[in-house]
Amino acid sequence: MKVLVTVKRVIDYNVKVRVKSDNTDVDLANVKMALNPFCEIAVEEAVRLKEAGTASEVVVVSIGPKTCQEQIRTALALGADRGIQIETEDMPESLNVAKLLAKVIDEEQPGLVIMGKQAIDSDNNQTGQMLAALTDMPQGTFASEVKIDGDKVNVTREVDGGLQTVALNMPAIVTTDLRLNEPRYASLPNIMKAKRKPLDVKTPADLGVELKAHTKLLKVTPPAERQAGIMVASVDELVDKLKNEAKVL
Amino acid sequence: MAILVIAEHDNSTLKGATLNAVTAASQMGADLHLLVAGAGCGAAAEAAAQVAGVAKVLVADNAAYEHQLAENMGKLVAELAKDYSHIVSPATTTGKNFMPRVAALLDVAQLSDITAVESENTFQRPIYAGNAIATVESMDAVKVITVRGTAFDAAAAEGGSAAVETVDAAHDAGISSFVGEEMAQSDRPELTAADVIISGGRGMGNGENFALLEKVADKLGAAVGASRAAVDAGFVPNDMQVGQTGKIVAPELYIAVGISGAIQHLAGMKDSKIIVAINKDEEAPIFSVADYGLVADLFEAVPELEQKI
Numbered sequence A: 001m002k003v004l005v006t007v008k009r010v011i012d013y014n015v016k017v018r019v020k021s022d023n024t025d026v027d028l029a030n031v032k033m034a035l036n037p038f039c040e041i042a043v044e045e046a047v048r049l050k051e052a053g054t055a056s057e058v059v060v061v062s063i064g065p066k067t068c069q070e071q072i073r074t075a076l077a078l079g080a081d082r083g084i085q086i087e088t089e090d091m092p093e094s095l096n097v098a099k100l101l102a103k104v105i106d107e108e109q110p111g112l113v114i115m116g117k118q119a120i121d122s123d124n125n126q127t128g129q130m131l132a133a134l135t136d137m138p139q140g141t142f143a144s145e146v147k148i149d150g151d152k153v154n155v156t157r158e159v160d161g162g163l164q165t166v167a168l169n170m171p172a173i174v175t176t177d178l179r180l181n182e183p184r185y186a187s188l189p190n191i192m193k194a195k196r197k198p199l200d201v202k203t204p205a206d207l208g209v210e211l212k213a214h215t216k217l218l219k220v221t222p223p224a225e226r227q228a229g230i231m232v233a234s235v236d237e238l239v240d241k242l243k244n245e246a247k248v249l
Numbered sequence B: 001m002a003i004l005v006i007a008e009h010d011n012s013t014l015k016g017a018t019l020n021a022v023t024a025a026s027q028m029g030a031d032l033h034l035l036v037a038g039a040g041c042g043a044a045a046e047a048a049a050q051v052a053g054v055a056k057v058l059v060a061d062n063a064a065y066e067h068q069l070a071e072n073m074g075k076l077v078a079e080l081a082k083d084y085s086h087i088v089s090p091a092t093t094t095g096k097n098f099m100p101r102v103a104a105l106l107d108v109a110q111l112s113d114i115t116a117v118e119s120e121n122t123f124q125r126p127i128y129a130g131n132a133i134a135t136v137e138s139m140d141a142v143k144v145i146t147v148r149g150t151a152f153d154a155a156a157a158e159g160g161s162a163a164v165e166t167v168d169a170a171h172d173a174g175i176s177s178f179v180g181e182e183m184a185q186s187d188r189p190e191l192t193a194a195d196v197i198i199s200g201g202r203g204m205g206n207g208e209n210f211a212l213l214e215k216v217a218d219k220l221g222a223a224v225g226a227s228r229a230a231v232d233a234g235f236v237p238n239d240m241q242v243g244q245t246g247k248i249v250a251p252e253l254y255i256a257v258g259i260s261g262a263i264q265h266l267a268g269m270k271d272s273k274i275i276v277a278i279n280k281d282e283e284a285p286i287f288s289v290a291d292y293g294l295v296a297d298l299f300e301a302v303p304e305l306e307q308k309i
């Protein structure tokens, strides 16, 4: 079985983004970029399936400008076999991404697609679900456990009230939550080896997809700042403040 | 055209998040319909008909919708969508699961987790863990939207008298099935609805020590939350996680105990009205958002707090 994994290049999760002073967008100039943490978990899960003998090949796809090849190489260093970059401008809309991925699925015919549940830049949490609808596949979102059982995959999902398990016919789409696994670090020899793994570049035109704008970003502003608070010296003072100043007790 | 709000429910009662979504939807237009899709969901539909401001309740009562499987819900809602200008759902794990499928089937974008309605086609939503707010205009004919509950007041659960209409459409995609669930049992208020929350982080040391927080919670009628580190370490279950990728909360009072204040945690709680931080490290970033900070060992401060409130 072939496993397809998608990865996105995003701001490093330790970096606090700043809004540009003209409020057109956030400022990503000279900011450290990385593999989206949820995508990293997706890569790890796919590689584990290969190590367990369940998957025969792990193909990793990223959509964006040439710079996203860096994240494809990271995934290859973690153990994916081959990469595909689909060249687009920065930050294509989720629906366009899903349409491009649907074409890749047509060509590659994977048995399982593993994606991150959300990218930590746009925080949309939607591409996997959209792709599942476009390809008429079942979905196991926010997965904390993935178990393949014949031609079905059982996915345990992190939901608001606890955990839910669903059984999906394969091919299926899984989106990862934080507790699915703990991704490994790439070793130096594997980073070197990754440089020689195949990486195909395609355009939306190659795939016959026309990208369409569905939304317009009008402005980006910083969130409301919180008023600076105070330090209290004791529990007594804290309780007094909560009762008499904040009036929340 | 009318606006369709998808109700979140457990077949017998309406979940609170539905009421916040109704308020958001009422800012997009006047004619509000609520869809209750479930199995044996008559009681939930009756509750839906009472919600103030709702003109019509659509009930799709069919085994295929019992667990709101995304594959089936997506098809149902996409089919109903032709009569509506906006499809709105709470940004709960249920809404987040099926709504993007609806959007894709309609060939439109989804606006996720909106926090303000500027006009019928322009909305605000947080991006980058809430460190920026995007104002986005939708150019689609049908707008598919999920709503962050904490950003909108709840509509009144009573006072309405909507007409109830049955929807016959039975979409069973037949490609997925429900196997089981493990739901947290708790007498405490739900995190997203609580007025007071006390959350513990890695500093709690282990799961047993969460009893210290529970004692305070008992006195305050509070919910108990956690940081990701506390959940990952197995101290407490996943449904207690507050943050960018957990639950978004905005209570009157949020008490963070042994939590450092990572960007991702702040994203889930920094809209709380009053924030208290108890941490032994005076440099902890949580103090930068706290109204009241106390530098102390939590194992001394929390029992003392419990005594004194």
Ligand SMILES: Cc1cc2nc3c(=O)[nH]c(=O)nc-3n(C[C@H](O)[C@H](O)[C@H](O)COP(=O)(O)OP(=O)(O)OC[C@H]3O[C@@H](n4cnc5c(N)ncnc54)[C@H](O)[C@@H]3O)c2cc1C
Binding pocket: A013, A037, A038, A120, A178, B200, B201, B202, B203, B204, B226, B227, B228, B229, B230, B241, B242, B243, B244, B245, B246, B247, B257, B258, B259, B260, B261, B262, B263, B264, B265, B268, B278, B279, B280, B281, B284, B296, B297, B298, B299
């Ligand atoms: C993609 C992604 C998504 C994430 N999503 C979330 C999310 O939704 N929610 C979330 O919370 N995190 C999230 N995180 C994790 C986040 O980055 C932090 O790692 C996490 O919030 C840290 O939890 P913590 O504050 O409990 O632990 P730590 O950062 O280890 O802090 C523990 C704190 O406890 C204090 N302490 C220790 N002992 C005591 C004591 N005896 N008395 C008083 N204080 C004490 C320490 O001084 C320290 O400040 C995410 C990370 C990633 C990469």
